Amino acid sequence: MIYGIGILKGLGVTLKHFIESYIEDVRYLFEGGRYQPRHLPARQGPRARGIFTVQYPKEKLPLPENFRYIPFLVYDTQENKIKCTSCGICAKVCPPQCIWIVRGTDPSTGRPRPEPEAFYIDATICMSCGFCAEFCPFDAIKMDHDYELSSYERYESLLFDLPRLLKPDTYHAQIHPSDWARELAEKEAEKAKKREKAAARA
Amino acid sequence: MTAPAKAKAAPLAELKGDLAVLKEKFGDAVQPAEYEGVVIANGVLVEAARFIRDELGYQYLSSLTAVDYIQEGYFEVVYHAYRLEGGGPLVFKARTPRGVATIPSLVSVWPGADFQEREAWDLMGIRFAGHPNLKRILLWEGFHGHPLRKDWKEPYYEEEHKPFSSRWPSGHHIRAEDRVFWHDNVQYPLDWDPDQAEDTSDEWLYIGMGQFARAETGERVEPKSLRTERLVVNMGPQHPSTHGVFRMVVTLDGETIVRLEPVMGYLHRNHEKIGERNMYLQNMPYTDRLDYICSMSNNLGYAIAVEKLLGIKPPERAEYLRVIMAEFTRIVNHLWAIGFLLNDLGAFFTPALYAIEERELILDLFEEAAGSRMMCNYMRFGGVAYDVSDDWIARAKELVYNRLPRAIEELDRYLTHNELIQSRCQGVGVLPPDLAVAYSTAGPVLRASGIPYDVRRAEPYSIYDRFDFDVAVRYNGDVYDRYLIRIDEMWQSLRILRQALEQIPRGEIQAGKKQYMMRVPAGQAYGRVENPKGELGFYLVSDGSPNPYRYHIRAPSFINLTALNEMCKGHKVADVVVILGSIDIVLGEVDR
Numbered sequence: 001m002i003y004g005i006g007i008l009k010g011l012g013v014t015l016k017h018f019i020e021s022y023i024e025d026v027r028y029l030f031e032g033g034r035y036q037p038r039h040l041p042a043r044q045g046p047r048a049r050g051i052f053t054v055q056y057p058k059e060k061l062p063l064p065e066n067f068r069y070i071p072f073l074v075y076d077t078q079e080n081k082i083k084c085t086s087c088g089i090c091a092k093v094c095p096p097q098c099i100w101i102v103r104g105t106d107p108s109t110g111r112p113r114p115e116p117e118a119f120y121i122d123a124t125i126c127m128s129c130g131f132c133a134e135f136c137p138f139d140a141i142k143m144d145h146d147y148e149l150s151s152y153e154r155y156e157s158l159l160f161d162l163p164r165l166l167k168p169d170t171y172h173a174q175i176h177p178s179d180w181a182r183e184l185a186e187k188e189a190e191k192a193k194k195r196e197k198a199a200a201r202a
Numbered sequence: 203m204t205a206p207a208k209a210k211a212a213p214l215a216e217l218k219g220d221l222a223v224l225k226e227k228f229g230d231a232v233q234p235a236e237y238e239g240v241v242i243a244n245g246v247l248v249e250a251a252r253f254i255r256d257e258l259g260y261q262y263l264s265s266l267t268a269v270d271y272i273q274e275g276y277f278e279v280v281y282h283a284y285r286l287e288g289g290g291p292l293v294f295k296a297r298t299p300r301g302v303a304t305i306p307s308l309v310s311v312w313p314g315a316d317f318q319e320r321e322a323w324d325l326m327g328i329r330f331a332g333h334p335n336l337k338r339i340l341l342w343e344g345f346h347g348h349p350l351r352k353d354w355k356e357p358y359y360e361e362e363h364k365p366f367s368s369r370w371p372s373g374h375h376i377r378a379e380d381r382v383f384w385h386d387n388v389q390y391p392l393d394w395d396p397d398q399a400e401d402t403s404d405e406w407l408y409i410g411m412g413q414f415a416r417a418e419t420g421e422r423v424e425p426k427s428l429r430t431e432r433l434v435v436n437m438g439p440q441h442p443s444t445h446g447v448f449r450m451v452v453t454l455d456g457e458t459i460v461r462l463e464p465v466m467g468y469l470h471r472n473h474e475k476i477g478e479r480n481m482y483l484q485n486m487p488y489t490d491r492l493d494y495i496c497s498m499s500n501n502l503g504y505a506i507a508v509e510k511l512l513g514i515k516p517p518e519r520a521e522y523l524r525v526i527m528a529e530f531t532r533i534v535n536h537l538w539a540i541g542f543l544l545n546d547l548g549a550f551f552t553p554a555l556y557a558i559e560e561r562e563l564i565l566d567l568f569e570e571a572a573g574s575r576m577m578c579n580y581m582r583f584g585g586v587a588y589d590v591s592d593d594w595i596a597r598a599k600e601l602v603y604n605r606l607p608r609a610i611e612e613l614d615r616y617l618t619h620n621e622l623i624q625s626r627c628q629g630v631g632v633l634p635p636d637l638a639v640a641y642s643t644a645g646p647v648l649r650a651s652g653i654p655y656d657v658r659r660a661e662p663y664s665i666y667d668r669f670d671f672d673v674a675v676r677y678n679g680d681v682y683d684r685y686l687i688r689i690d691e692m693w694q695s696l697r698i699l700r701q702a703l704e705q706i707p708r709g710e711i712q713a714g715k716k717q718y719m720m721r722v723p724a725g726q727a728y729g730r731v732e733n734p735k736g737e738l739g740f741y742l743v744s745d746g747s748p749n750p751y752r753y754h755i756r757a758p759s760f761i762n763l764t765a766l767n768e769m770c771k772g773h774k775v776a777d778v779v780v781i782l783g784s785i786d787i788v789l790g791e792v793d794r
């Protein structure tokens with residue numbers, strides 16, 4: 001065998017890769033331009049040929065619903081209240097123990113009140129595991145999709161307090177549509193049960 | 203801390219089969235241990251180990267680790283040895299009072315015990331009498347104390363176990379750094395002055411290598427043999443070939459390697475201590491950070507170990523999902539390994555990028571299923587965290603049937619017959635089969651040396667016994683075969699994936715109710731899986747509380763490095779980079 005055939009074959013592969021990305025470019029040119037946002041997933045998908053670069057931060061790939069970053073607290077816009085009851089489960093399950101909760105107390109009675117007085121998540125420590133959202137029994141804490149957290153300072157701006165953590169449930173519904181649908185269905189089912197019970201009693 | 207109640211109630215292991223033979227041979231020196239295995243008296247340990255290896259045929263020492271039973275006042279070293287034909291382990295243990303802390307070394311029987319004994323010395327403070335080079339391995343010489351001992355406390359120590367009581371219900375945030383650094387949280391001798399603390403690792407290292415020593419005093423330790431000028435070259439810790447922060451101290455005779463000593467621990471975070479503070483479930487995301495290329499299979503290994511203690515089994519669909527994820531991970535890892543092996547050879551980044559292109563598509567699938575591309579945290583005890591959609595399965599099939607075979611075939615065409623690769627890789631870094639076994643190497647390194655040992659076949663876990671696949675094996679034991687075997691294994695993974703994706707049933711993905719804090723029955727378990735880099739094992743000791751009493755990881759990258767010196771000896775310095783690349787290490791797992 002002639003020495004060098006293997007190298008030449010390899011170079012052929014490189015050439016093929018090189019040409020393929022241009023062929024794709026031309027194809028998408030006819031479908032309305034190279035950088036159509038609707039084409040981004042396809043051009044990075046399993047059927048794509050050639051290497052295609054998404055021009056981050058100008059362009060971003062859509063995120064799957066399950067994507068998890070730092071958690072946020074859900075604010076119930078219908079009933080105008082924080083959904084969290086400060087039960088403390090998320091603080092217990094959090095592996096790096098970066099959730100700090102002050103349980104609310106009723107000033108008149110001194111009894112615990114189902115709303116947090118203070119809620120901190122130390123985003124410098126959070127490992128984005130998602131356990132808090134997974135084990136919260138009240139659907140009060142969810143994983144955010146906002147991954148652009150860079151700041152000029154490492155401490156204060158990355159210690160998230162209650163105002164920073166709260167986001168409306170409309171935002172939750174928008175980034176987690178199927179999770180939201182499940183929540184609504186569960187609520188409906190509960191209501192129906194209550195109605196049934198009431199009817200049975202009457 | 204509550205006393206581990208197990209000591210009294212723990213059932214003793216039954217002595218059957220090989221354990222009975224051992225008992226017969228050594229009489230009273232062999233006693234049944236709690237839960238599993240036997241305790242061998244220190245006096246006959248080496249002899250018994252040799253008997254276990256040669257007469258009983260347990261040639262492969264998989265794991266060696268130590269447990270600190272502080273209540274009972276002794277250390278226990280636990281050995282898991284396997285037969286190469288497959289089957290379960292022979293578990294034997296050795297004990298030493300905490301004050302004595304000395305156990306005979308088994309390096310003379312299994313050279314693969316070398317690094318593992320050094321680790322046990324470093325972290326647990328057990329001296330191994332007769333070890334040829336017993337010095338710290340992950341920490342530095344001069345470090346005070348042995349951190350895995352139960353009475354050792356880390357600098358930001360808060361409480362013995364998580365969850366910490368300061369977080370709820372009155373959790374006013376305090377940053378760990380704001381707690382006083384030298385508060386009595388930290389135990390250090392009264393006469394100890396941090397300014398005087400001195401890292402003498404390098405001196406010890408060079409003395410160990412028979413080289414000059416004691417830089418300040420100039421006192422030289424002369425090697426006994428004929429004096430020739432030898433050169434010591436430090437490669438790393440910052441070196442592009444080391445895939446992280448890893449250092450190799452190479453003694454050169456001209457350009458030929460006489461001896462190579464890996465120096466590690468730059469990424470050490472005492473994963474095992476963290477794990478013993480954590481609750482069982484909390485360790486799951488931490489395992490992602492071991493071998494961060496293969497988080498899915500790390501999850502699987504840990505889940506299997508805990509499920510052994512819990513005695514539960516995941517439902518069918520979850521089993522299939524686990525296998526699918528684990529095999530995708532294998533492909534990801536091998537693509538990565540091949541790509542970066544080529545980088546090490548000097549083919550700067552083109553092959554690596556071609557390999558990563560396919561990896562991205564698999565990571566897309568992981569992201570959709572688990573929520574994260576690399577830190578998947580996907581498995582739970584008795585199931586998996588999230589279900590996948592039909593669309594997901596369809597896309598996975600598209601990858602498995604069309605895209606990946608094409609890519610692997612292309613990689614093969616691109617690289618395998620390349621003459622430059624052949625001349626750099628063939629016959630380089632040869633590890634003969636007997637040494638591969640003796641050094642406890644695992645995974646592709648072991649199989650490229652002609653030993654068809656694969657945990658998926660040798661001791662099937664999950665549902666691997668249902669699939670039709672071959673254990674890839676190559677016989678030359680050189681860098682080229684370690685490259686080829688990864689291609690072979692990717693083809694086998696595709697075979698498994700095809701079967702799994704076709705057969706996956708619908709149904710539940712979690713057995714029972716998912717709990718974040720559960721009581722795990724007291725006991726001991728060693729769960730092992732065939733990770734892409736080799737056998738990953740988790741040794742767990744439970745005392746019945748929500749936190750593991752002992753949590754040890756048999757890291758394949760770490761133990762495979764034991765054989766690095768053997769592979770490099772006699773080669774040129776330029777080959778070190780390639781040989782290291784062919785072992786395929788990840789420092790997150792080596793240093794833990």
Ligand code: SF4
Pocket residue numbers: 083084085086087088089090091101135136137138139140141
């Ligand atoms: S977020 Fe959920 S789990 Fe956490 S305290 Fe509030 S209600 Fe409990």
Ligand code: SF4
Pocket residue numbers: 069070071090093094095096097098099121125126127128129130131132133
């Ligand atoms: S995502 Fe994980 S680490 Fe982060 S706050 Fe939630 S439980 Fe804690």
